[in-house]
Amino acid sequence: MSSNNLTSGENQQERLNPYWLVGFTDGEGCFSISIFKNKTLKSGFQIFPEFVLTQSAKSLETLEKVQSFFGCGRIYENKRYDNHRESLYRYCVRNKTDLIEKICPFFNKYALLTAKKNDFELFKQGLEIINRGEHLTDKGFIKIQEIASKMNRKKPRN
Amino acid sequence: MSSNNLTSGENQQERLNPYWLVGFTDGEGCFSISIFKNKTLKSGFQIFPEFVLTQSAKSLETLEKVQSFFGCGRIYENKRYDNHRESLYRYCVRNKTDLIEKICPFFNKYALLTAKKNDFELFKQGLEIINRGEHLTDKGFIKIQEIASKMNRKKPRN
Numbered sequence: 001m002s003s004n005n006l007t008s009g010e011n012q013q014e015r016l017n018p019y020w021l022v023g024f025t026d027g028e029g030c031f032s033i034s035i036f037k038n039k040t041l042k043s044g045f046q047i048f049p050e051f052v053l054t055q056s057a058k059s060l061e062t063l064e065k066v067q068s069f070f071g072c073g074r075i076y077e078n079k080r081y082d083n084h085r086e087s088l089y090r091y092c093v094r095n096k097t098d099l100i101e102k103i104c105p106f107f108n109k110y111a112l113l114t115a116k117k118n119d120f121e122l123f124k125q126g127l128e129i130i131n132r133g134e135h136l137t138d139k140g141f142i143k144i145q146e147i148a149s150k151m152n153r154k155k156p157r158n
Numbered sequence: 159m160s161s162n163n164l165t166s167g168e169n170q171q172e173r174l175n176p177y178w179l180v181g182f183t184d185g186e187g188c189f190s191i192s193i194f195k196n197k198t199l200k201s202g203f204q205i206f207p208e209f210v211l212t213q214s215a216k217s218l219e220t221l222e223k224v225q226s227f228f229g230c231g232r233i234y235e236n237k238r239y240d241n242h243r244e245s246l247y248r249y250c251v252r253n254k255t256d257l258i259e260k261i262c263p264f265f266n267k268y269a270l271l272t273a274k275k276n277d278f279e280l281f282k283q284g285l286e287i288i289n290r291g292e293h294l295t296d297k298g299f300i301k302i303q304e305i306a307s308k309m310n311r312k313k314p315r316n
Contacts, residue, residue: 016271
């Protein structure tokens with residue numbers, strides 16, 4: 001899986017500096033809570049919290065370093081059909097325990113500096129509701145919907 | 159110009175950590191050399207090296223911190239007409255001296271970790287040619303064209 005395309009600078013960081021990782025996340029990271037209809041579940045919905053960092057194939061090695069730093073998450077290849085030469089790779093943490101015990105404590109300690117901090121705060125609120133099992137109640141589900149709607153906001157499609 | 163939308167975490171970094179800045183650039187930054195036709199110039203072309211960081215309005219304060227950190231560059235508003243609520247802001251360093259004396263030494267000291275490092279190396283090669291005035295010769299101009307074509311590569315449009 002490793003890419004050899006990266007130029008190795010003499011002063012290249014061997015292990016990730018946590019401030020580099022928080023800056024990289026401010027630039028490129030995404031905290032999201034998605035809600036999908038799923039008829040096989042009692043509630044009829046699946047709630048899907050996720051932390052994602054995306055890079056092109058040439059920077060796959062960087063995502064592998066992030067994966068090794070956090071000690072969790074998986075890297076997925078997304079084939080591209082637009083005008084880019086390379087596949088995209090997505091480093092994703094979806095496991096609730098990893099999100100609560102590894103990802104959140106890191107960004108609690110090393111604060112995000114951009115507005116992504118707001119998404120992270122909402123993400124944590126959502127995770128707490130999920131962790132307490134409250135998303136299975138009507139009230140908790142509505143709360144999750146409200147939180148998800150406030151994150152990564154775009155204008156609603158007409 | 160300052161935005162008050164940022165939540166201030168207690169452990170929010172007051173001054174930018176250089177590793178945060180290199181991570182942010184790995185995630186979000188762009189080194190580019192553009193070549194425009196310009197009939198008012200003797201060569202017929204204008205060569206335009208630029209370092210850019212882009213954020214939505216909510217994170218304008220972060221770009222202001224970057225501007226203050228580097229002590230150069232300007233922030234421009236780009237109105238958006240897609241499905242986002244906010245304007246984009248672009249922190250741009252276009253001045254050759256600032257690029258050579260402030261931006262390049264920073265990224266020489268704090269190495270980029272993604273494939274953006276390759277763009278930065280090409281960017282420096284281009285800047286050296288421009289700085290020596292060689293871009294005004296046919297040979298130098300062709301070199302700059304080659305360098306620019308290797309940066310931020312997309313498939314050529316049909």
